[in-house]
Amino acid sequence: MKSSAQYQTGQRLPLEGGHALRLSVNPRARRISIRIDARKGEAVAIAPSERRLADAVAFARSKSVWIAERLAARVEGTALEPGAVIPFRGGTIRLEATGGAGAARLVEGPEGVRIVSGGEGEAFARRVINLLKRLAREALAVRTEVHLHALAQRPVTISINDAGSRWGSCSPHTRSIRYSWRVIMAPPEVLDYLAAHEVAHLVHADHSPAYWSVVKRLVGDHRPFRAWLREHGAALHAVGR
Known part of the structure; x- marks a missing residue:
């Protein structure tokens, strides 16, 4: 050895x-x-x-x-292409092409909400991801602020990325939090748990019992949310692969 x-x-x-x-x-x-x-x-x-x-x-x-x-047993990837159905906010949403080069957007109609976008091939997929990133940032910014206020914490810098299989990370010294945009595909309560998880690291940088007590203070019993990510996380990370 x-x-x-x-x-x-x-x-x-x-x-x-x-x-x-x-x-x-x-x-x-x-x-x-x-x-x-x-x-x-x-x-x-x-x-x-x-x-x-x-x-x-x-x-x-x-x-x-x-x-x-x-x-x-890992999940096969789902291409971001017209006609595809992907996870979104705990449910699913269909992707549709509009022609032209317009940005992706949410559209509500008789059949429910869908994502419509211009572009073809990689350009279509890139526009869809840009929309999902924007929606993730908006939702996470709101929930992060809620949890910062609950813990009497100062503001932080938020960034959105796609860090492999990780959902987020917190740097207490620089007061910065990174989130994976893919959590916008999870149920809102799971997204909220992720925000609480990272904000709690501003109080305790480890995963000690004291840390988990802070998370519990913010979202109650966190175990169902962690279990959801363990069970469904691979499928979310496979989207667009």
Whole structure:
């Protein structure tokens, strides 16, 4: 076995079955863990420090069968193209082409709300994503402000991105929060939980019992929302892949 010094965060290693293992260090992690990055089709071994990476590699290799099963079961991507039906605010919404080069927008009609957009191919998909990002920013900004006020916290800088399989991150020192735009596809109460989750990190940077007590103060029992993301998150991350 290699020594810990020979492993580095970001390094990729082969696993049995031809799958890839990416190494990651998260100082906030309390233990070694493995997650599946459905978007990239690889496993990620997470260690709390560089010196624990060798242990993380050994643990991942002992779980190679489980990793292969999870990767095989990952959700296939859904193309953002006219006629596609994608998750939206806990339900679904249909994508329609309008011709021309107009921006994507929400339109309500007899058959319900749909997204209509100009553009073709990648241009159509890009316009749809831009709309979803804007809607996500608007909703998350509102809920973030609500939770900041509840905790008597100063304003933060919000950014919207698409960070792999992560839903959000908070940097207390810079008072900045990043959210994945994909949470706009989840039910509003799950989006609200995500905002509460990140705002609570301004009070406690870890995931200690004290931290979870802050989250509970903001949204009550958070377990159903976390369970929803675990069950449906891969499908949301597959949209547009």
